[in-house]
Amino acid sequence: MMTEKMFTPDAIEDPWVRTLDSLKKTWYKFSRNWLSVLGLVMVFTIIFLAVFAPYVTPYPQHAGKFVDFKNKNQPPSWQHLMGTDTIGRDILSRIIFSFRNALLMAIVVLSVSVSLGTLTGLTAGYYSGTRVDIVIMRVTDVFISIPPIILALSIAAVLKPTLMNAMIAVTISWWPWYTRMTYSLASSIKNEYYVQAAELTGASKIYILFSEILPNCSSSLFTKMALDVGWVTLVGAALSFVGLGEQPPKPALGTMIAEGVERMPGQWWIALFPALAIMFLVLGFNLFGDGIRDALSPEEA
Amino acid sequence: MSEILLDIRNLHVWFKVYGGVLKVLNGVNFTVKSGEKVGLVGETGCGKTTTMKALLRVLPNLALIPEGDILVRGRNILELNSRELADLRGRGLSMIFQDPTSALNPVFTIGQQLYDVIKYSVGYSGRKIADKKNVALRALHEARLPDPERMLDSYPVQLSGGMRQRVCIAFAIATARELLIADEPTTNLDVTIQDQVLRLIRDLVEKKGASLILITHSLGLAREITERVYVMYAGNMIEMAATSLLFEKPLHPYTRGLLASVPRLSGGGFAEGIPGRIPDYRNPPPGCRFEPRCQHAFESCSKAMPPCIDIGNGHQVACYLYQKGQEGKRNV
Amino acid sequence: MRLGPFILRRLALSIFVLFGLSILIFIIARIVPGDPARLTLGPRAPVYVVERLRQQMHLDKPLHQQYGLWLWEVAHGNLGDSLLTRRPVKQDIKEFFPATLELVGITAIFIIVAGISLGVTSARYANTWFDNVVRLFSYLGIVTPAFAWAVILMLLFGFVWHLFPTYGRLTEGVIPPPTITGMYTVDSLLNGRLDIFWDAFMHLILPATALALPPMSQAARITRSSMADNQNKDCMSSMIAYGVPDKVVTGKYLLKPSLISPITVMGMDIAATFGYAFMVEKIFGFPGLARYGIQVMLNKDVNAISGVVLVLGVVFITLNIVVDIIVAYLDPRIRLLKGGIR
Numbered sequence: 009m010m011t012e013k014m015f016t017p018d019a020i021e022d023p024w025v026r027t028l029d030s031l032k033k034t035w036y037k038f039s040r041n042w043l044s045v046l047g048l049v050m051v052f053t054i055i056f057l058a059v060f061a062p063y064v065t066p067y068p069q070h071a072g073k074f075v076d077f078k079n080k081n082q083p084p085s086w087q088h089l090m091g092t093d094t095i096g097r098d099i100l101s102r103i104i105f106s107f108r109n110a111l112l113m114a115i116v117v118l119s120v121s122v123s124l125g126t127l128t129g130l131t132a133g134y135y136s137g138t139r140v141d142i143v144i145m146r147v148t149d150v151f152i153s154i155p156p157i158i159l160a161l162s163i164a165a166v167l168k169p170t171l172m173n174a175m176i177a178v179t180i181s182w183w184p185w186y187t188r189m190t191y192s193l194a195s196s197i198k199n200e201y202y203v204q205a206a207e208l209t210g211a212s213k214i215y216i217l218f219s220e221i222l223p224n225c226s227s228s229l230f231t232k233m234a235l236d237v238g239w240v241t242l243v244g245a246a247l248s249f250v251g252l253g254e255q256p257p258k259p260a261l262g263t264m265i266a267e268g269v270e271r272m273p274g275q276w277w278i279a280l281f282p283a284l285a286i287m288f289l290v291l292g293f294n295l296f297g298d299g300i301r302d303a304l305s306p307e308e309a
Numbered sequence: 310m311s312e313i314l315l316d317i318r319n320l321h322v323w324f325k326v327y328g329g330v331l332k333v334l335n336g337v338n339f340t341v342k343s344g345e346k347v348g349l350v351g352e353t354g355c356g357k358t359t360t361m362k363a364l365l366r367v368l369p370n371l372a373l374i375p376e377g378d379i380l381v382r383g384r385n386i387l388e389l390n391s392r393e394l395a396d397l398r399g400r401g402l403s404m405i406f407q408d409p410t411s412a413l414n415p416v417f418t419i420g421q422q423l424y425d426v427i428k429y430s431v432g433y434s435g436r437k438i439a440d441k442k443n444v445a446l447r448a449l450h451e452a453r454l455p456d457p458e459r460m461l462d463s464y465p466v467q468l469s470g471g472m473r474q475r476v477c478i479a480f481a482i483a484t485a486r487e488l489l490i491a492d493e494p495t496t497n498l499d500v501t502i503q504d505q506v507l508r509l510i511r512d513l514v515e516k517k518g519a520s521l522i523l524i525t526h527s528l529g530l531a532r533e534i535t536e537r538v539y540v541m542y543a544g545n546m547i548e549m550a551a552t553s554l555l556f557e558k559p560l561h562p563y564t565r566g567l568l569a570s571v572p573r574l575s576g577g578g579f580a581e582g583i584p585g586r587i588p589d590y591r592n593p594p595p596g597c598r599f600e601p602r603c604q605h606a607f608e609s610c611s612k613a614m615p616p617c618i619d620i621g622n623g624h625q626v627a628c629y630l631y632q633k634g635q636e637g638k639r640n641v
Numbered sequence: 642m643r644l645g646p647f648i649l650r651r652l653a654l655s656i657f658v659l660f661g662l663s664i665l666i667f668i669i670a671r672i673v674p675g676d677p678a679r680l681t682l683g684p685r686a687p688v689y690v691v692e693r694l695r696q697q698m699h700l701d702k703p704l705h706q707q708y709g710l711w712l713w714e715v716a717h718g719n720l721g722d723s724l725l726t727r728r729p730v731k732q733d734i735k736e737f738f739p740a741t742l743e744l745v746g747i748t749a750i751f752i753i754v755a756g757i758s759l760g761v762t763s764a765r766y767a768n769t770w771f772d773n774v775v776r777l778f779s780y781l782g783i784v785t786p787a788f789a790w791a792v793i794l795m796l797l798f799g800f801v802w803h804l805f806p807t808y809g810r811l812t813e814g815v816i817p818p819p820t821i822t823g824m825y826t827v828d829s830l831l832n833g834r835l836d837i838f839w840d841a842f843m844h845l846i847l848p849a850t851a852l853a854l855p856p857m858s859q860a861a862r863i864t865r866s867s868m869a870d871n872q873n874k875d876c877m878s879s880m881i882a883y884g885v886p887d888k889v890v891t892g893k894y895l896l897k898p899s900l901i902s903p904i905t906v907m908g909m910d911i912a913a914t915f916g917y918a919f920m921v922e923k924i925f926g927f928p929g930l931a932r933y934g935i936q937v938m939l940n941k942d943v944n945a946i947s948g949v950v951l952v953l954g955v956v957f958i959t960l961n962i963v964v965d966i967i968v969a970y971l972d973p974r975i976r977l978l979k980g981g982i983r
Binding site for chain 1: 789938
């Protein structure tokens with residue numbers, strides 16, 4: 009209603025210009041809140057650290073099999089900005105390396121659960137009211153009735169403690185939430201006129217699902233995905249806290265906290281810094297996710 | 310009898326939003342005499358509902374009123390505190406909203422909401438539930454609703470759209486004293502129900518001797534019910550006259566355009582719309598806000614907002630075309 | 642339908658879910674870990690002893706018969722013995738469950754009271770300094786997991802400033818009250834021992850706060866936005882236009898529909914708290930069911946796992962029912978429309 013130049017000839021122009029224009033607009037909406045930009049910076053930092061870990065950390069070898077009892081339990085100092093742990097490993101380096109696994113887990117878990125979840129949700133939503141809907145949603149409801157952390161813990165506890173199994177556990181606990189979200193979006197979108205129009209013109213079901221309905225869910229989906237990176241990391245840390253998931257000596261945020269807790273309050277840095285690191289990661293992705301939500305939301309009249 | 314009930318003078322309303330300020334109302338003048346039926350016509354987005362919300366003082370938090378007064382029987386209500394306001398409203402103000410579904414709180418029964426409305430309307434002195442119930446039942450009955458007893462215990466979701474609107478009218482019936490504001494009361498209803506609802510509104514107003522402000526984008530509706538009509542565009546009142554006069558001799562180019570854009574049943578030919586769109590409220594035109602779309606615009610039009618010019622017979626226009634000395638430009 | 646029949650329907654449904662849960666537990670207990678008899682006796686036991694035990698445990702009978710027998714045992718409270726503690730599981734649960742229940746209970750109270758009041762006040766004074774401070778802190782609250790808060794709170798309020806105790810349920814040397822419910826706070830009140838109550842309560846404050854902070858912040862946020870969203874709705878303007886006083890509109894007409902989202906989310910969060918409780922219990926040395934649950938899971942202690950899952954299952958089902966009933970009371974549309982509002 010406001011500033012769109014809908015009827016001017018410019019709009020039908022070169023598709024590259026249009027994409028650039030819409031990117032500019034999205035950035036404008038994103039950047040209006042300085043917190044979102046802060047979130048973006050934090051996310052970039054985390055990704056950068058994770059990708060370039062071996063080159064960026066002061067003591068990369070500490071992330072592997074490394075023992076140095078001489079330097080154990082050192083408080084934070086200029087050599088070890090976050091101190092060392094019980095067997096002399098630099099905590100800062102280990103935290104940076106743990107970001108790697110955290111992001112890896114988030115990527116794997118989200119790719120699978122988002123794909124699986126949206127597929128089931130779209131199908132159930134489009135066929136809402138039929139048996140397909142009922143079957144899919146009942147199964148989903150069973151999973152949803154249990155809080156994800158508990159489900160993930162139970163599944164991981166039954167399997168052998170490896171990173172892969174932890175990822176499997178979290179994925180199983182996570183996909184139903186995407187099903188539920190896509191389901192409610194799809195079942196309301198399917199009643200929109202443009203979907204009915206597509207049906208009338210004989211478009212195939214697959215086309216309708218992916219080209220008409222899915223794009224309209226995308227803003228909610230992307231927002232949720234961005235926010236979920238933080239939450240998946242959280243659940244992953246909970247798992248490794250107990251000893252499920254990545255096994256030592258590979259660094260994981262949860263394991264580091266667990267080790268640190270034993271040494272409280274004397275060597276407080278061993279537990280505190282990993283805890284703050286998780287906070288940093290979740291906060292960053294949360295701010296970023298909020299910004300995505302603002303950026304993708306339609307203009308209000 | 311013909312005292313001025315409501316007098317809005319030079320009202321400006323701004324909304325603070327991300328990236329600027331929406332200057333929605335640009336000096337609105339609006340009066341209603343007691344017992345009068347006044348129409349407020351304009352397209353979607355021109356500020357009709359905002360004006361009413363300003364009058365009721367239910368504007369959202371991000372709205373501010375930099376200039377202007379709203380006088381109710383001589384008292385400037387912009388200066389009242391919330392208790393005085395509640396008192397004033399209870400004294401006999403009622404409003405019927407466009408969308409009856411959203412006008413009724415979905416988690417309370419009709420009865421609960423009706424009782425509260427009755428309880429807080431001035432002039433109601435009953436103490437017991439039974440008194441409220443009587444008033445409520447009577448109002449529901451007058452609104453031609455079936456089975457009023459059961460209605461009291463029903464939730465809005467159990468009713469059809471037409472019934473919900475009639476419930477809203479029942480609210481008005483139960484309390485209306487002096488002023489009923491009906492904001493697009495029939496827009497969201499089936500055609501068959503529209504007539505009933507309209508008749509209810511008219512009967513209600515006439516029986517209580519109340520004033521009516523009918524907000525609508527439908528000219529036909531305004532013509533049917535009102536005695537006097539204001540035409541609004543982009544935050545300004547651009548024309549005002551007695552209803553029959555306005556339809557006979559529309560003066561402002563916008564009003565003309567509106568009337569021309571109503572398709573005729575006889576005579577054939579397509580209706581003409583008005584090209585262009587309403588302005589961006591963040592950067593409104595400095596002069597007449599209709600100027601960008603006006604075929605008859607000339608230099609004065611873009612410099613400053615035209616004043617309200619009295620043509621006589623109670624007909625007023627805010628257009629430079631009708632200033633003394635501009636006869637040549639008009640093609641009447 | 643009215644509220645009464647709705648509650649009955651929910652209860653009936655829960656019985657079904659309970660049965661489904663029991664079958665699930667049974668399957669996990671019998672099928673997943675391999676041979677339960679072998680597990681009980683250890684790898685060095687001779688084969689014929691294992692065979693004897695298998696017969697005793699009815700492992701040679703068809704599955705549905707096993708299920709029936711198992712269900713019978715469970716109904717009589719016999720959940721078998723724990724591999725880990727070598728005691729009847731029932732005893733373990735009786736000892737540990739009340740502690741966790743107490744912890745989660747206090748946490749829930751914190752969440753509900755603080756979450757809603759902060760949210761409502763924040764909405765009432767929207768965009769003032771109070772609102773901004775609350776929003777900032779609730780954001781931090783949400784992104785910091787319970788165990789991180791546990792570490793931070795423990796350091797700050799346990800060691801830097803010695804305000805609260807940081808280990809166990811009671812101070813060394815304090816004798817727990819005679820057991821009625823197993824929850825020290827409740828029992829001490831019932832026995833009139835305010836001193837023990839105070840001690841137990843102090844021990845609960847840090848862990849409960851750590852657990853409560855993220856959900857409480859979430860609840861405050863949702864309450865606030867729910868109220869802000871509803872505030873501009875026509876139905877509120879309508880009430881105000883008719884002269885209903887501000888206080889009534891806010892306290893009654895605005896509050897009721899706005900509580901629907903927060904309560905639903907709080908229900909889920911309180912359920913999730915049982916999961917996060919184990920970490921907090923470990924950090925604060927709290928001997929609770931959550932900690933026990935994790936240990937038995939890691940040790941593949943089949944009987945104990947079944948017991949824990951059963952207890953937690955019942956708790957979740959109850960929680961769900963309570964939340965559903967409250968929400969149905971708040972929003973009549975749910976019980977009136979078929980399938981609820983989508």
